[in-house]
Amino acid sequence: MNQSITFCSSTADDFKSALAELKTLTAEVKRTREDCAILRQENKDLTERLDKAESKILELEQYSRLNNVEIKGLPLTVKDRAAEMALRIAQTIKIPLDLADIDIAHSVKTKNSNDANLIIRFTTRTKRNHFLEAAKKANLSTSDIDFTGPKQRIYVNEHLTPHNKRLLGAAIGKKREMSWKYVWTKNGSILARKTETSDVIRINCQADLSRMT
The missing domain is CATH 1.20.5 (Single alpha-helices involved in coiled-coils or other helix-helix interfaces)
Known part of the structure; x- marks a missing residue:
């Protein structure tokens, strides 16, 4: 026990x-x-x-790029004459411009080795905006500024960061996919609108693309 x-x-x-x-x-x-x-x-x-x-x-x-424009479509031979090209375009689109209005003008490397990619920085944003607006309305080509050789479209756009360029490309792709009417940039912002009467949305990041339905 x-x-x-x-x-x-x-x-x-x-x-x-x-x-x-x-x-x-x-x-x-x-x-x-x-x-x-x-x-x-x-x-x-x-x-x-x-x-x-x-x-x-x-x-x-x-x-930091809001005073800039990016010019594409010009032949590679002008890559060292960026300021001159800006003045020739300004003369064609009838925008008063002289060298004092240009802060910096230079070329940057591009994937297309046959075309120049020019960056123009204006001394004021007002001058840049006038130049950009008039150039877009003009639908310029190389023949408009007296270039010989094959006619080529000249593109004058806002100078976007690499991140915003990729985001803009994605937004344009989404626009086509979802049959939206408009994607554009304004003062470095990427904007989209489904129809003429619908609200404008701002695309800040990849996640915002889901709003394009």
Whole structure:
């Protein structure tokens, strides 16, 4: 009988010990879960802060280009005469312009090795806007500015950042896919409109393309 009592007592002690260990493990699991929840929230907060910082950098990068236009479609032979080309285009579209109105003019590399890609930075945004608006309305070609050789369309556009160029391309693709009527840029922003009477939406990121339905 003493052996039985001893066994029961030992079993009870083992049970108490196991129960205490289980409570300890349960508490540790709870703390671990709480720590994981805190870490997930911190990670979420850091991701949001990083996204906001990246958006701000992209916004500032585009803002720095608001006095610029990008000219494409001219032959590669003019790549070192960017300012001269801007003046010739201005004369053709009847926009008063002289060298004092141009802050910087240079060429940049392009995938098409046969065409020049010119960046013109104006001293004022007003002058840039007048030049850009008139050039777009004119639908220029190389023959309009007295170039010999095959006639080629000249494109004068806002100078977008690489990020916004990719986003604009994606928006144009979405426009075709969803049969929207308009996608355009204004002051570095990408805008879209389904019909003449529908609301204009601003495309700031890839996620905004889902609004084009």
